[in-house]
Amino acid sequence: MLRRSEIELKTAGEVDAMREAGRVVARCLDAVRAAAAPRVSLKELDDVALDVLREAGAVPAFLDYHPHFAPSPFPGVICASVNDAVVHAIPGPHRLAPGDLLSIDCGAYLDGWCGDAAISLVVGDDPDPADVDLIATTERALAAGIAAAVPGHRLGDVGAAIGGVAREAGYGMLADHGGHGIGRAMHEAPHVPNEGRAGRGMKLRAGLVIAIEPMLHAGGRDDYRHDADGWTLRTADGSRAAHVEHTVAITDDGPRVLTLA
Ligand code: MG
Numbered sequence: 001m002l003r004r005s006e007i008e009l010k011t012a013g014e015v016d017a018m019r020e021a022g023r024v025v026a027r028c029l030d031a032v033r034a035a036a037a038p039r040v041s042l043k044e045l046d047d048v049a050l051d052v053l054r055e056a057g058a059v060p061a062f063l064d065y066h067p068h069f070a071p072s073p074f075p076g077v078i079c080a081s082v083n084d085a086v087v088h089a090i091p092g093p094h095r096l097a098p099g100d101l102l103s104i105d106c107g108a109y110l111d112g113w114c115g116d117a118a119i120s121l122v123v124g125d126d127p128d129p130a131d132v133d134l135i136a137t138t139e140r141a142l143a144a145g146i147a148a149a150v151p152g153h154r155l156g157d158v159g160a161a162i163g164g165v166a167r168e169a170g171y172g173m174l175a176d177h178g179g180h181g182i183g184r185a186m187h188e189a190p191h192v193p194n195e196g197r198a199g200r201g202m203k204l205r206a207g208l209v210i211a212i213e214p215m216l217h218a219g220g221r222d223d224y225r226h227d228a229d230g231w232t233l234r235t236a237d238g239s240r241a242a243h244v245e246h247t248v249a250i251t252d253d254g255p256r257v258l259t260l261a
């Protein structure tokens with residue numbers, strides 16, 4: 001159980017500073033999206049991301065990140081998760097093929113503040129309609145979660161909004177993965193579950209900044225496995241997954257999405 005004292009509220013000026021970090025992350029993801037094409041390798045996408053961050057004077061948040069659950073520091077600037085990979089996949093030599101469902105996650109620090117966002121897309125010009133629907137539903141789940149992130153609501157309202165969209169569409173979700181508080185560190189309290197009960201959980205207050213990140217998959221089993229690299233998380237049933245994320249400030253004027261270009 002998290003104590004309230006562990007939740008750090010940001011001032012309006014600090015949220016403005018986080019907006020600039022978020023803008024750089026959004027520009028990075030735009031560049032990676034534009035570069036994601038058949039025969040391009042995930043490592044090449046990682047290089048594109050690093051160029052954008054360096055140009056902006058930002059510091060990659062994922063590179064060398066070494067949380068307790070991982071066997072080694074993360075070697076990439078982005079996570080590049082293809083098809084049945086849900087999140088945390090290492091951007092290696094794999095070359096994209098037409099029809100690949102690609103999720104890109106990027107985090108960066110600018111002037112000491114962190115932004116964190118993710119997009120999903122289908123490579124090439126002929127996407128499988130099932131992938132298009134999965135991505136659109138994941139984006140709708142994110143939008144519903146963002147809309148619920150207002151003062152006076154509770155964390156359970158955010159989770160209920162996200163989970164409601166996912167379950168109604170019949171998609172699976174990794175129940176123990178979700179979003180997080182964010183600020184000077186990429187991962188701060190509170191944990192932001194992708195499922196919840198409306199009206200339950202911590203009360204949301206202006207100044208709380210959270211990363212909201214639904215990760216949905218086409219199969220019915222909410223089960224997954226790690227690759228031997230200790231990072232890549234895949235659906236256990238091999239079904240394809242989508243992951244989208246924004247960093248969002250809760251303000252008295254409503255949710256403020258910080259990771260827009
Ligand atoms: Mg992320």
Ligand code: MG
Pocket residue numbers: 116117179180211213245
């Ligand atoms: Mg995140």
